[in-house]
Amino acid sequence: MCAVRRRWGRRQRALLWVMLLAAWEAAWGQLRYSVPEEMPKGSFVGDVAKDLGLQVQELSDRGVRVVSEDRTQYFALQGKTGHLVTAERIDREQLCRLVEKCVLLCELIVEGEMQVHRIEVEIMDINDNAPSFKEKELRMSETTAPGSRFPLPDAHDLDSGRNSLQSYELSGDEHFSLAVQAGPGGDQRPELVLAKALDREEAAFHELVLRAMDGGDPARTGTARIRVKVLDANDNAPVFSQAEYTVRVPEDVPVGSTLVTVTATDTDEGLSQPRTPTMETSDIFHLDSECGAITLLRSLDYEEGDSYELQVQARDGGGLSDTAKVTISVTDINDNAPVISVRSTLSEISEDAPMGTVVALLHVQDRDSGPNGAVGCSLDGDIPFRLEKSFDDYYRVVTARELDREQ
Structure with a gap:
């Protein structure tokens, strides 16, 4: 009779773990909200508790928190109401100057149940x-x-x-x-x-x-x-040797390097000869007005900008001018190492937990682009765990075989 009860208890525990795993798979969701820019700190964004079907009193019990990869945390969760609110005044033009649709991403972590909900907040322009x-x-x-x-x-x-x-x-x-x-x-x-x-x-x-x-x-x-x-x-205007100059440089090109040289000629004589070329003021590039060389003033970062357009002008003494466009494309190099963040982890696990039990939630990110940003993850050593790709840049550490505390 005791043996029958033990077998029935094991079946119940195994069924419970299967139900927990199914709940884990269903937990990966996404919420979308929108809020106008320049709203005061603490402004309402969305009712997270209601949209996820959670009771407000459950938020603190389940260890619910909001995280973001950005250095500045723009959103916070109000524990008393379950509302997502702004944590800072948001300036759309400062965040998304070159992007038509401005979307900020954050994640809602339900730590006690190892659930992740991605939140997208579109910042509306005023x-x-x-x-x-x-x-x-x-x-x-x-x-x-x-x-x-x-x-x-x-x-x-x-x-x-x-x-x-x-x-x-x-x-x-x-x-x-x-x-x-x-x-x-x-x-x-x-x-x-x-x-x-x-x-x-x-x-x-x-x-x-x-x-x-x-x-x-x-x-x-x-x-x-x-x-x-x-x-x-004045009969003739200066003419650049090219209407458009295009150059590609790696992002680690040394400061002070000459990236491209522009030249202009004028068939007139005397005061109608082309004067020194000029360029719009830039804190990244410098134009030598004597020789037309464009040099680098500070280090480039592909992740900050992958292309720059400049306009240079040559004007003669008679007031006529010609304009050329200079396009500088920046190529990516592998200058960022992958970063691993532990989002959630179990402090203990039963030795009779079934294979596939989730024990940790990891997030892996590499700021480089293309092949340089592709990340492979693995666990080293003879351990009873394995990695599983879960959601975007997330991995789960799960049990790979039965556990034995005595071993």
């Missing part, structure tokens, strides 16, 4: 930035033909969607009109069009106002003054 751009002075020869076009400074708006830049307007002079071209990425590029021939003796300068408007409600506007200086005749 119209908190106005378009802005620099004032500019243009120089044009009085022999410039009507219909000629000159690029104007682009306005920049850190907001996205309808809250970003939508249109331009030009006012100030009958000699000029505005044209807006669509760039390869759908961006708007304003151009000044000469509508009427210039006469330096009539007017040596023309003052214009360029306005940029976004689509917010109410709309925000930025303005720039465009000053056109009329010069005496």
